[in-house]
Amino acid sequence: MKNLGVNLLSIMLVLMLVFSCKEQVSDTSVEVATTEAESGHPSLVLTKKGVRDIRANLGNIPIFDKSLAETKAEVDAEIEVGILVPVPKDFSGGYTHQRHKQNFYMMQKAGVLYQILDDEKYATYVKDMLMAYAKLYPTLPVHPQTRSYARGKLFWQCLNDANWLVYSAQAYDCVYDWLSPEDRDVLENNLFIPFAKFISEGNPQFFNRVHNHSTWGNVAVGMIALVMDNDALLEDALNGLKTDNLKVGMKDNDGGFIKVEGQKLGFYGNLDEPFSPDGYYTEGPYYQRYAMYPFLIFAEALQNVKPELNIFEYKNGVLIKAVDALINLSDADGDFFPLNDGQKGMSYYTSAVVTAVDIAYHFGGKNPELLSIAEKQDRVVLDDTGLSIALGIKEGLGKSFDKKSIELSDGQNGDEGAVGILRSEDLELVFKYAAQGLSHGHYDKLSYSLYEDGDEVLQDYGLARYVNIEQKGGGNYLKENKTWAKQSIAHNTLVQNETSHFMGKYEIGSIHHSNKYVFDVSNKNLQVASAKESNAYPGTEMQRTVVFINDESYAKPYLLDFMKVVSNTSNKYDFPFYYLGQLMQTNFEYNKLNTPTVFGKDNGYQHLYKEAEGVSFGDNAKLTWLSNGKFYSITSATAKGDKMILAKIGANDPDYNLRNEPAFILRKTNTKNTVFASVVESHGTYTARSEFAENAYSHVKHVEVVHDVAEYTAVKVETDNNKTKLFVISNLDNKAGSDHKVTIEGEVVSWTGAFTLKELK
Incomplete structure (x- = not known):
């Protein structure tokens, strides 16, 4: 019934346009005798020519007609509500925040409807709304909520004020020619110019910065500048303020803004x-x-x-x-x-x-x-x-x-690491060996996450925030984002001595990046990515290599994952896997604690419960779980005395801000150089309707690091189809044309390129 209503509304709109549009075009193939850039308004995202072309095609462009009908219904409902511009007081998710947010969306849409439908009720709505703001804005102090480093007036932070201006500028552009010169003077002098100057000159720590916040600020000022034909404001938007009175090295309350000498600013x-x-x-x-x-x-x-x-x-x-x-x-x-x-x-x-x-x-x-x-x-x-x-x-x-599988470089010049994505048979691996990521970056060098059919298999936790849900910290970032989500132990990567990469300090992490080593997806049956990190822990170098191996005996490729660690000192290493789903079985004995204990004191460890622990006798450690109707297993090479820890997120979380999800953690103590090697596989399915489990057991019989020196690392994988495969990588020479020869377990292995996969007899 909903779709029928939309279709009927679309037909009504078309009929109305046929009889009421002032500019009719009977043949859409007729070229309009005009230039693309015409004087007057609208000119930002809608153009005069665009309006004519849209009107000429209405009724014959289904996806556009549907979008138009939905927008009209939405705005018509808001017009019935009336003009509401409350005095600001709330954080994200609160009434005043949501009302002002709704207003700028509706103004922009109403302006577009006025242009397309030529119905003045939409122009009147935009005018009345803007005039209400022109009356309110001069009376406003900064927002009463004090959390932000740059408080707005309509919203608790300048970022949202900038959102408002980006959308409102588009609405103003759509009704500009309809308004009287006197109306435009009131709006520009009482609202738009003061608004633009407040979020720029009034908040240089927000505006003169390289960050998504500043992008919104620059664009807000730039959009209104284009409507008003204000060259001075446009220059500020494009190139930043010439003088901002901020000292080099100044940081915001988030620790995310470091002003750099000579930094290019603005859009x-x-x-x-x-x-x-x-x-x-x-x-x-x-x-x-x-x-x-x-x-x-x-x-x-x-x-x-x-x-x-x-x-x-x-x-x-x-x-x-x-x-x-x-x-x-x-x-x-x-x-x-x-x-x-x-x-x-x-x-x-x-x-x-x-x-x-x-x-x-x-x-x-x-x-x-x-x-x-x-x-x-x-x-x-x-x-x-x-x-x-x-x-x-x-x-x-x-x-x-x-x-497809793709590597996306990071950094202004593409030389600050990358994110590599391997895709094969509905499996997707996202490997992060990039730069810090400004203030939103996490301390997770060489981490990865794994997906199948859009479902998480090994997860990246993401952020600790319930966006725009007022009950959870006003909809803003929770303290657990810093104490947990950003910390290294919250990710699928190596942690040394229970300390996060770069000691969890932004000013250190922001000057370093991981380095690409190999990314080769030329063979769909053998896709390889490898990267190095030498600054996360001074004196320790990490190299992680991930490999999708397609074996025709199995429905899905399996993932070979190994991290080579070389250090100047002996350390404690933790290597977590954040699997999602229900634990089915392990091949190792463990002691389950009657009362889970907190795993550590800080750096994210204080948010993990240790629920069970086993000790390795030098064999493989295998863990199998069920998630979304699929069976998965991790098979890891371990040394005698290594610990296998079953953990869960949620300790020291009195407000239940964290998701209580499991982890499998390998721990090595008093170790200098080592290799963490594992195979992750998707190997079976379970259907609840039929209650039938197929291929519920792992196909991997054994994983072993059989060679590890400075020059080469080799890992052997035995599977239940009586095959043994040997993967070897050159750790020091990644050139595609280089020849290599190394003796492994008495057999000479020769190849050309950075790596090879051999099937052993």
Whole structure:
């Protein structure tokens, strides 16, 4: 019934337009005698030509018609509610926060509806709302909540004030010509100019910075500057404030802002520094998704109003590349991998990415693969770019977006490590050997997470925050984000002496990055990624290698994972695997504690319960679990005296802010040099309806490190199909053309390249 209502509404809209639109175009193939850039408004994201083209095609572009009908119903309902602009008082999720947030969304949509439908009730709604803000804004002090390093006026932080201005500028653009000159004077002098100056000159610690917050601030000022044709504000937006009175080295309350001498600022600075040449955004995909809206909406506005800037060509077209990179950073369901601070469940179905896909398609050469993503999103933005998408889909131009194994470099010049993604037979491994990721970075060098069919197998915890849920810390970051989620022990990577990488200090971590060593996916049956980290623990070097091995005897490839550790001192090493699901069986004996004990004192250990512990006799340790109807196993090589610990998240958590999820931790003590080697496999299924378990037991019989010297490391894997495979990697020479020869267990192994996989007889 809902779809029927939407379809009927679409038909009614089309009929209304046929009889009431002032500008009718009977033939969509007729070229309008006008230039792309016309004077007057709208000009930012909707253009005058775009409005004509949209009106000409309405009723014949299903995805656009559907989006228009849904938007009209939404805005009409808000118009019935009336104009509500309460005095601000709440954090995220509170009434005043949500009301002002709803207002800017509705204003932007109402402005678009006015242009497309030529119905003045939408222009009147925008005017009345803006006039209410023009009356309220001059009376406001800074927001009463004091948590932020840069408090806003409408919201508790300037970031949300910037959100408001980005959307409100678009609404103003849509009704600009409809308003009287006197109305525009009131709005600009009482609201827009003071607003822009407050979030820029009034908060340089927010505005003059390289961070997603500052991107929003720069774009907010830039968008309103374009509407008002204010060159001074536009210059501030593009290149930052010339004088900000902030000292070099000054940090914000988050520890995330370090002012650097000579740093490029403004919109251009935020394009230059956080994006790698591959389009990877150093804060991670969650914040890349958040920042892509202002980046791309401002780029679209600049292209429409200031085409001479060629903004989409900037940094070799990095903004268009960033959209492809972001889609590649999602799992099979479209959810973004939660690298660094990232909330699970955020996906490319969010409105910000709908906008990004539409803009990238329209301005980026009309890549047909983006049409397949737009079809899944099932909606478009109501502007020129959404029309392009709708026409492309209607004409059947789409091609499937093929997410392959890919390495995305990190750093402004692509030389600060990378994120490597291996994909094979519905399995996806996300390997992080990147830079710190600004203030949202975690201390998790050489960590990885593993997925199957969009479900987590070995998880990255993500952030500790319930975004916009007021009951949980006002919807903001919880203290456990620092005490747990950012700490090294919260990730699937090596921890030395119960201390986080870089001692958990941002000022140290931000000057270092891991180094790429090998990324080779040329053979679909043998995909290899390897990286090194030498600064997380001074005097200790880590090299982790992950390998997808396809064996025709098995339905799924298995993952060979080994971490080589070389240190100047003897240490205690912990190596966790955060598996998700129900423990089925182990092959080792363990002592389950009647009362779980807290695992450690700090660096995240205080949030782990130790529930059980076993001691190795030098054999393999195997753990099997069931998750989402699939069986998985980890088989790890261990030395005599190593400990196998079963743990669970949730200690020292009085407010129940953390998820109580399990971990399997390998511990070595009093050890200098070692190799942690494991095989992770997906090997069977269970169907509750039939109550039938198939291939419930691991196929791996034995994993052993058979050779480890400075030059080479070799790991042998025996499986239950009577095969034994030997993987060897050169640790010092990663050149593809280099020849190698090494004797392992009495057999000479020769090969060309950084690594080889041999089947032993």
